[in-house]
Amino acid sequence: MTASAKSPDTLRLPPPRQGWGNIFWTLFGLAALAGLLGACLVYTAPPLLSDWQVRDTAHPVADARVTDGKCSAKIVIHICDATLNLHTPTGTVARRVNYVFTGLHVGDYSIRVMADAGRPDLVTTDLGLDRLWNRTLTFLAITGALAAIIVLGIAGMIRNRRAAS
Numbered sequence: 406m407t408a409s410a411k412s413p414d415t416l417r418l419p420p421p422r423q424g425w426g427n428i429f430w431t432l433f434g435l436a437a438l439a440g441l442l443g444a445c446l447v448y449t450a451p452p453l454l455s456d457w458q459v460r461d462t463a464h465p466v467a468d469a470r471v472t473d474g475k476c477s478a479k480i481v482i483h484i485c486d487a488t489l490n491l492h493t494p495t496g497t498v499a500r501r502v503n504y505v506f507t508g509l510h511v512g513d514y515s516i517r518v519m520a521d522a523g524r525p526d527l528v529t530t531d532l533g534l535d536r537l538w539n540r541t542l543t544f545l546a547i548t549g550a551l552a553a554i555i556v557l558g559i560a561g562m563i564r565n566r567r568a569a570s
Contacts, residue, residue, distance in 0.1 A: 442551040452502040459521040468492040469518035
């Protein structure tokens, strides 16, 4: 190619006209993703953060029970919810925990309630502590992906509106 050769111009086609229906469904989808992101931050993040605080000092406790617990698996994503009750000299501590982690597992999980004597309000389970790194990486991957999709969706809508004008 010589210096006098000119590079071809690129044609940018305008995006197809987006009607209000398309805009509504795009905004609805982004709101649904924002709701999922909010649920991750409200239900999954607090038990994850508190488990990091007691990971070295938690030990099994005899005066504790799991009053409600279930796990479900979606391909390789496991979601476990449990209500933990710990009897202390000052009263009973009840705490709902939500664990989201990845892995291949078939069957039931058995769990033991764990607590730090200095912080009984942060009662947890051995399942949560054993999978702490897995839960952390899963949380970061899911929330990062949701946030990226939301930001890219909004940026795409803005770009398409500008190109249409």
